[in-house]
Amino acid sequence: MRACPAPRRFRHFVKDHARQEWCTPSCGNRARVARHHERHHERHHERHHERHHERHREGPGGT
Numbered sequence: 001m002r003a004c005p006a007p008r009r010f011r012h013f014v015k016d017h018a019r020q021e022w023c024t025p026s027c028g029n030r031a032r033v034a035r036h037h038e039r040h041h042e043r044h045h046e047r048h049h050e051r052h053h054e055r056h057r058e059g060p061g062g063t
Contacts, residue, residue, distance in 0.1 A: 006031040
């Protein structure tokens with residue numbers, strides 16, 4: 001018996017095979033999608049932040 005490692009998931013399950021990590025395939029998919037979105041969103045935010053600061057360092061008119 002093990003606890004599902006997905007965030008906000010308080011379900012326990014019996015592993016059917018050695019590589020089973022989640023209580024259901026859909027639970028594992030939700031966790032992977034959330035992790036992908038978190039990483040993608042962080043990278044997008046960092047790039048936007050860097051471009052914003054580069055424009056303001058250049059001064060008015062881009063010089």
